[in-house]
Amino acid sequence: MDIAAVNALPYEDFVNILGNVVEKCPIITAAVWSRRPFVNFTALEAAISEFIDELPESGKEGILRCHPDLAGRDLRGGTLTRESREEQAGAGMDALSSAEASSVARLNEEYKERFGFPFVICARMTDKANILRQLSERCRNERAAERARGIEEVKKICRLRLQALVLSEASNKL
Numbered sequence: 001m002d003i004a005a006v007n008a009l010p011y012e013d014f015v016n017i018l019g020n021v022v023e024k025c026p027i028i029t030a031a032v033w034s035r036r037p038f039v040n041f042t043a044l045e046a047a048i049s050e051f052i053d054e055l056p057e058s059g060k061e062g063i064l065r066c067h068p069d070l071a072g073r074d075l076r077g078g079t080l081t082r083e084s085r086e087e088q089a090g091a092g093m094d095a096l097s098s099a100e101a102s103s104v105a106r107l108n109e110e111y112k113e114r115f116g117f118p119f120v121i122c123a124r125m126t127d128k129a130n131i132l133r134q135l136s137e138r139c140r141n142e143r144a145a146e147r148a149r150g151i152e153e154v155k156k157i158c159r160l161r162l163q164a165l166v167l168s169e170a171s172n173k174l
């Protein structure tokens, strides 16, 4: 779908198609619909990013809380969203050794205990070893820094999900 097709979507379709570019936060997609028409892919991505940046800190934490744990209960129970399942599987989160799985579970709990929101990282842009390292390193950060870092990761996940749905200028030229 190119940007002209995106701009032509009624809001029901816009939210149905793009509603999970930020995990379980269709309200963000619903809000940016009124910013149409988008001149290009970058403008659509920027509108989402600006909406997130304008939220109070509690809203940003709310976005983080909509994300499932890496290798957590939703993965084990088969209740991840399709996007999240593919991202987590791509980084090997569905094939951890039992030692890795218990380490991730312990660190995820420690992180949530400390910050009150889950550890979020763009799984597609990293790998298992780095996820395990970041999980233990980022546990030591300050809350505000971690909130900002988590939101940066949400935006990376969003860009990749958008790219899977909307042709960017670069791919238009191919």
Ligand SMILES: NC(=O)NC1NC(=O)NC1=O
Residues within 6 Å of the ligand: 023, 067, 068, 069, 070, 083, 084, 085, 087, 088, 118, 119, 120, 121, 122, 123, 124, 157
């Ligand atoms: N917690 C967390 O980072 N979750 C995720 N990351 C990602 O790329 N997809 C997710 O579901």
